[in-house]
Amino acid sequence: MTRSTTGFSAARNDDRGNAMIAVVGLLAVTSMVTMTVTGATIDALGYTSLTRAGVQSNAAAEAGVDAMLAELFADDCPATGQLTVTQGAVDPALTGTAATQPFFVATIAQRVSNQAAWTPGCPNGATTQIRIQSTGFASDTGVAESASAGDASAVQAVYAWTPGANTAAVTGAAVFSYGTPGLANSLELLSFNGNSANVIVAEGNILCSNSVYVQGDIVAANGNIQLDNTCSAGGRVWASGTVTLQGNKTIGGDVIAAGTGLTRIDPSTDIGGGIFARGEIDSWGQRCSTGATGWDAAGDACSAALTTGADPVFYNRLDVAAPTRPTWVDVNFVSANWVAQGWNVLTYTGPCTIDNRTKDNSQVRAFSNYTTPTVIDMRGCSTVTFSSSANLNIDMRTDLTFIMPRTVLLEDFTAASNTNVDRALRFITPDTVADGVPTNTGCGRFDLNNQNELAAPIAVMVYTPCPVTNANQLTWRGQYYARNVSFSNNSELTYVPIGIPGFDLGNGAGGPGGSGAVGGPAMPGHPGALVEYIDIDPPA
Numbered sequence: 001m002t003r004s005t006t007g008f009s010a011a012r013n014d015d016r017g018n019a020m021i022a023v024v025g026l027l028a029v030t031s032m033v034t035m036t037v038t039g040a041t042i043d044a045l046g047y048t049s050l051t052r053a054g055v056q057s058n059a060a061a062e063a064g065v066d067a068m069l070a071e072l073f074a075d076d077c078p079a080t081g082q083l084t085v086t087q088g089a090v091d092p093a094l095t096g097t098a099a100t101q102p103f104f105v106a107t108i109a110q111r112v113s114n115q116a117a118w119t120p121g122c123p124n125g126a127t128t129q130i131r132i133q134s135t136g137f138a139s140d141t142g143v144a145e146s147a148s149a150g151d152a153s154a155v156q157a158v159y160a161w162t163p164g165a166n167t168a169a170v171t172g173a174a175v176f177s178y179g180t181p182g183l184a185n186s187l188e189l190l191s192f193n194g195n196s197a198n199v200i201v202a203e204g205n206i207l208c209s210n211s212v213y214v215q216g217d218i219v220a221a222n223g224n225i226q227l228d229n230t231c232s233a234g235g236r237v238w239a240s241g242t243v244t245l246q247g248n249k250t251i252g253g254d255v256i257a258a259g260t261g262l263t264r265i266d267p268s269t270d271i272g273g274g275i276f277a278r279g280e281i282d283s284w285g286q287r288c289s290t291g292a293t294g295w296d297a298a299g300d301a302c303s304a305a306l307t308t309g310a311d312p313v314f315y316n317r318l319d320v321a322a323p324t325r326p327t328w329v330d331v332n333f334v335s336a337n338w339v340a341q342g343w344n345v346l347t348y349t350g351p352c353t354i355d356n357r358t359k360d361n362s363q364v365r366a367f368s369n370y371t372t373p374t375v376i377d378m379r380g381c382s383t384v385t386f387s388s389s390a391n392l393n394i395d396m397r398t399d400l401t402f403i404m405p406r407t408v409l410l411e412d413f414t415a416a417s418n419t420n421v422d423r424a425l426r427f428i429t430p431d432t433v434a435d436g437v438p439t440n441t442g443c444g445r446f447d448l449n450n451q452n453e454l455a456a457p458i459a460v461m462v463y464t465p466c467p468v469t470n471a472n473q474l475t476w477r478g479q480y481y482a483r484n485v486s487f488s489n490n491s492e493l494t495y496v497p498i499g500i501p502g503f504d505l506g507n508g509a510g511g512p513g514g515s516g517a518v519g520g521p522a523m524p525g526h527p528g529a530l531v532e533y534i535d536i537d538p539p540a
Contacts, residue, residue, distance in 0.1 A: 053138035057153035058535075060136025063087070064104030065157045068132045072108070073526055077122035083108050106134035110161065112342035113372045113398050123161050123525055126342030126373060126501065128399075128421075130527060132157045135538050152538040160421055160528035172505030173200040174216060174495035175480050178328050178438050180204035180223075182469075182486025183212050183231065190494045191215040192477070196235055197495035202326050205241075216495070217253070221325040224259065240322035242279065245269045255310065258322035263315075267307035275304060275313045278320040283307065328437050329481075331463055331503055333403050333430040338375050341501050343401070345375040352381035359390040368395040368418075377403040388412035388450050394425075396458060401426040406466055407444025416455040420529070423457065424498045425478075429464035438465035438483040446482065448474055459496035481505060 067085045077083050085106040109118040110127040123130050135154040174189050174197040175181065181201055189197040196216035199206070205223040208214075208231035217235040218225060224241035227233070227249060234252040237243055241259035245251070246266050254273035257263040263277045267285025275281065283300040285307035292298035297315060305313040314320075335345045350363030358364065367376070378384050384404055386392050388411035394400075395418050404427055417423045429446065433439040443466035453475045454460055460478035462468060468482040474491040478498060487493075499505055 053151050054153060056138040057136045057151060058155075060087075060104045060138070061134045061153045061155045062136070064106035064134030064136060065132050065155060067104070068106040068108060068134065069159075069527055072123075072130070075525075081121040081124075083122050103139075104134055104136040106132055108132055115371045116342075124341070127161045127525070128373075129531065130159050130161050132159075133536065154536045154538040156532070156534050156536045157530065158532040159530055162422070162526050162528045172479060172481050172497070172499060173198040174493065174497075175199045175485050176202075176326070176505070177480070177482060177485040178202045179484045181206065181484060182488065183208040183214075184210050185212075185488040186210070186490045187212045187487045188492045189214045189216065190492065191234070192494050192496050195495055195497055197493070198235065200326065202328065206239075219323050221323045224261075236273070238323050240325070243277075256320060258320045265304045265308060265310075267303070269308045271308040271310040273310065275301075275308075275310045275315075276317060276320045277315045278317060279315065281313070281315045326506055328431075328465075329503055329505055330431040330434045330436065330439075331428060331500055332432050332434070333377070333428065335375070335377075337502055338401070343373045343375050343501075344370070346377065347380065348376050348378045349380060352378075352383060353385040353387060354390050354392055355385075355387035356389040356391075359392055364392075367400065368393075369397065370400065371397050373399040373401075375401045375403060379403055379405050381405055383407040383409065383444065385409040386411060386413045396423040396425065399424040399426075401428060404429045404446075404464070406442050406464075408446045408464075410446075410448045410452055412450045412452065413448075414453045414455070415458050415460075417457055420457060422459065422528070424459055424461070425454070426461040426463070426498070426500065428461075428500065429466060431465040440465055440483060443467070443483070445469060447471075448476075452476065454478065459498045461498050461500060463500060 064085060067087065071083060071085055087103045107120070108122060109120045109131045110123040111118050111129050112126045113128055118131055133154065133156050135152055138151050177199070179201070181199065183199070183206070189199065191197045197214060198216040198219065199214055200219045201221060201223065203222050206218060206220045206225045208218070208226070209228040210231070212231040214232070215234040218233045218237050220239040220241065222240050224243070225237055225239040226244040227237065227246070229247045230249055232249040232251065236253035236256060237251055238256040239258065241257070242261040242263050243255055243257040244264045245255070246264070248268045250270045252272045255265070255271060255275045257277045257279065260279045262280055262282050264282045265275065267283060280297045281301045281304050283304040285303045287293050287299060288302040288306055292302040301313050301315050304310060338345055348363060350361045351358035354364055382405055386409070392413050394415045396415055397418050406429055408427065408429070415425055427446070431439050446462060446464045446466055446468040448468070448470045450472050454477050456477060458477060460476055461481070462478070463481045465483050467484040468480055468486065470487045470491050471489045473489070474493070476492070477494045477496045479495060
């Protein structure tokens with residue numbers, strides 16, 4: 001019997017074809033899975049490297065900001081004014097071998113107001129804000145092309161700038177009175193931010209009485225000092241002549257009398273330093289029980305030490321030094337000099353008497369609208385009056401300087417900053433004769449009366465070769481530089497030194513000094529409050 005195999009062979013061939021299709025399908029699926037897993041692994045690796053690179057580059061950029069701040073605080077700007085801070089060897093194209101650690105490049109720019117354009121370079125005397133832009137680079141760059149975005153990061157930081165002029169080294173004393181001042185009737189001169197509220201008198205005696213406290217030194221460079229009736233000083237009392245202390249008072253520092261006459265010390269005085277007298281000392285207090293017990297010069301010196309706490313006490317000492325007599329600094333107004341420092345200079349043609357009828361004049365209202373440091377020349381008026389009827393309030397958006405005639409009357413005047421940014425307000429009556437003394441030809445007076453107030457962070461500078469009088473509840477922050485300065489009736493001045501741009505008024509300390517000064521090196525400016533900190537695109 002014969003068996004047929006035709007059907008069996010056909011079935012087997014069909015099975016082989018089906019198996020081949022299955023194998024091919026399995027290979028395709030396996031390849032797809034492999035490719036998917038591989039792609040996901042590569043993407044994950046790229047994302048991980050991107051994250052790592054981004055963290056490193058961002059940290060490097062922020063480190064660049066800190067490094068630039070350190071350079072500015074150290075006053076390391078070069079003479080060229082261009083400062084760039086770097087770490088590591090920077091490859092702008094991000095190619096080649098990566099640095100061994102994250103690195104950065106930081107640059108500095110400055111501007112004279114928050115509306116002005118940025119100027120590359122270090123801050124100057126007119127600067128109000130600085131901008132630091134820092135680009136940081138990762139040490140471990142992204143492993144995939146798509147992950148290279150994190151290889152560089154950039155940040156921008158904007159800070160307020162406190163200029164070097166805002167220091168006691170160049171701006172003068174709290175009160176510089178060329179001639180004899182008036183210190184009386186409930187006066188407080190207060191220090192601020194570590195700046196001693198010193199009173200410096202170039203020519204003439206100082207008489208202080210009736211509830212006066214000076215939180216600093218009282219210095220008569222060419223005269224005697226007499227402090228009566230609770231007139232106290234937190235620092236030194238230093239005269240080229242003699243010193244007389246009468247009544248209950250406190251002297252925080254030394255009493256220095258460089259004159260050969262008699263220095264009188266009330267036994268009710270509390271002295272935190274020593275007494276140094278070129279002449280003899282007169283004291284009528286308790287006698288010492290041992291040593292110099294008599295009523296002679298030695299006994300008086302011993303009594304002064306016993307009753308006042310002064311240590312040491314010297315008399316008849318030829319090595320007692322007088323304070324350096326400061327030369328008057330003639331400040332003339334030259335418009336071009338202010339413009340060169342970034343100021344806008346305007347000639348005022350509005351009303352000379354600003355009262356309740358004229359305070360809405362457009363030029364008066366503009367005082368509160370300027371946003372760039374502005375000089376307002378008001379010398380077209382023979383007298384400028386801010387009348388109490390106007391109750392004038394200036395909301396300062398920038399620094400303002402008023403160039404004044406020789407008679408100025410400020411009554412019930414208030415100024416405040418529209419933000420928490422420091423603002424400088426200056427009233428300057430120019431001294432047009434460069435002779436080292438205040439030129440008083442045609443002088444009237446600079447009179448502050450009836451509750452004049454300046455709110456923090458405003459500070460004022462009053463400069464005039466004419467007399468200045470302050471009365472009736474003055475509350476100001478700033479300083480004075482004038483022919484004579486007098487206070488009475490509940491006056492308070494907090495010393496905030498701002499000086500005059502381009503002029504060295506000295507350090508206000510009474511020591512040896514240079515041109516137009518009483519001594520001391522200039523202090524550098526420094527970064528102030530943080531205004532803005534944002535991420536920016538790295539440079540191409």
